[in-house]
Amino acid sequence: MNDPFRRSWPLFLHIFAVMLGTVLLVQLLNFAAFIIMPPPKPVLYTTSRIAAIAQAGSDPTGLLTVRLTTTPPAAESELPDKALAALIASDLALPIASVVVVRDHHGPPTIADVFRPPTPRSAGAGRPSARPIDDALFGDFAVTIRQPNGVWRVVQPTERRFSSWRLRFVLWFVIAILGVAPFAWAMSRRIAKPIAMFSAAADRLGRDPRAAPLALTGPPEIAEAAATFNQMQERLNRYVEDRTTLIAAVAHDLRTPLMRLSLRLEKAPDDIRLAGEEDIREMSERIGAAMAFVREMTRHVSRQRLDLRSLAESVASDASDRGGSVTLLPGPAIAMEADAPALKALLANLVENAVLYAGTAQIELRRGRNVVTIEVSDSGPGMVAEDLARAFEPFFRAERSRSRDTGGTGLGLASVRAVARAHGGDAALENRPGSGLLARVTLPL
Structure with missing residues (x-):
């Protein structure tokens, strides 16, 4: 804590000064009423x-x-x-x-x-x-x-x-209230501002752990609390980075024993060699997907102003070029602050899943008062209730065949929810009435 914060007034002195100043002001107004409005003369x-x-x-x-x-x-x-x-x-x-x-x-x-x-x-x-x-x-x-x-x-x-004298006194009382109210309002807002600042900082930390730290300004108690909050944010980031680095290191180190296994399988019988190579290939893909997921979650996020509808049009066009039947429902442009690559990957994952399992995908964007909703629906078979609850778990696949041709690695929906929550929103799945699956993502504006 540097010296300017030490020299500022403590918060309790601010509150004491506000209360004392308000009482003195009210007493001054009462004294002015006594001087300006003498008692009425009696009627004889x-x-x-x-x-x-x-x-x-x-x-x-x-x-x-x-x-x-x-x-x-x-x-x-x-x-x-x-x-x-x-x-x-x-x-x-x-x-x-x-x-x-x-x-x-x-x-x-x-x-x-x-x-x-x-x-x-x-x-x-x-x-x-x-x-x-x-x-x-x-x-x-x-x-x-x-x-x-x-x-x-x-x-x-x-x-x-x-009586007229009483009415004048009531009028003076109203004038006194109106005179004191702006002073009390301004000082109350000044005292309550640090609390609102901490509330906004906690919300920002939940949306983006790498958000800018709090400014160390205000009374000593507020500056010390802000410094403690910044230290907590730094420790949380270090904790997450250490765990993420550990996962990435383990995934990277697994490539070496897999390579040795593949070399040893070259001398095995054909049936054993083919089955072993298939398992090694699947493990390599999972390791690669896990490392890509870790890199995506740990990269520095740069948010910018973008048009979400233009981004969705780009994703729909790319999916159509690859042979998928993708429709984007018409609507107005939606401007928001977001990480463009992350949102594009989110939309691409949802559209790819819909096309893979149902053959078609429909994208709808809706803007509410404070949120924007992204809905990607299909006309496929949907999912059972047990799978809906676990669909966003890493490496979970509702398709049980474990075939690389009919399912991915199980990290697509986990990445979707991670991106949505990093922006302060969330993602959910539900079965459509009749048939089909609906993926809904809500993001704050």
Whole structure:
């Protein structure tokens, strides 16, 4: 790990800074709301206005609500409330006992309590005057007036859940959310980016073990994890290369004893010599096919932009020139990133198998949203279910005669699946309804 990574901030400090910065920003917005939007001033209701509304039975402005009830009000009230009740009773020409003014003194202080005007004092005496100068009610209150029929008329402020001041505060809350959201989104994406990078690298490693290593950038934890991931990829490649080299060496070294066997068989009787030469020839072909398979799987893959339909047309044309009946169904061009020689060998193997066992082959290319599907079908006898499950195993042959004229070495379909998986896709076989075999290869775009 080089020094630039050591000097960068650790990931936990990034997360701590994001959380701290978000909290500070929210607090700044709240402080701005406190400065910009002062608390609302309470609405004052004079006793004469309350008396007039009580007589009319309704408030044209909608600020006060008038209702009738048979439940008498609470008998306990404080002196200022009794003084205001006396003023309202005087305006209505009613006995003082017929009017009760009740305020909410028992709940928590409200904005109205903050702006509650002090009780005026009489000049020089230092005692409250008999009647307040500002004979008004505000905040939460209820004025209850007894009617001659015994029913009580209640006048109280209309409950407004969404006053203009509350709506402004809700609007400020929405503005604060919109202001914080882009900052939180950007920082969250920055923190989550390394996780997405590792996910993409793991997927790329599964498709191509020789993919380029991860860049060692970011916080120290991310850089160290990327370096460990690159070391793991290097060890996997070495492991595969060592095993592949061992197989190639064994296959190469088998040629020498086979050559000695063929020389010794020259002095054997004709029937033994002919049978032995046939076995040696088959073993030599298998060894050659195995070495070619190993070379194909270990060669450096160079992917390029290509047209899959043009590639399929080339394979179909070559097979037709050799006497096979091959048809490519029409369709649009399909552009993709792939290894052209490997895909051409994949198509050639599938077409060759179809022509060999059924005499005909039909190629169909379909493009989906994120994948392209290659289907090669024939009208032959198909395969039994047990053979379908093992068809892609190396050296497996569904044709049991072991004749070189009716079957290959058993590495064609193994190579098809290896190429498909090297591109991030897969290959499968299935019997067609009626008769015939369908080989399907899916490749990501």
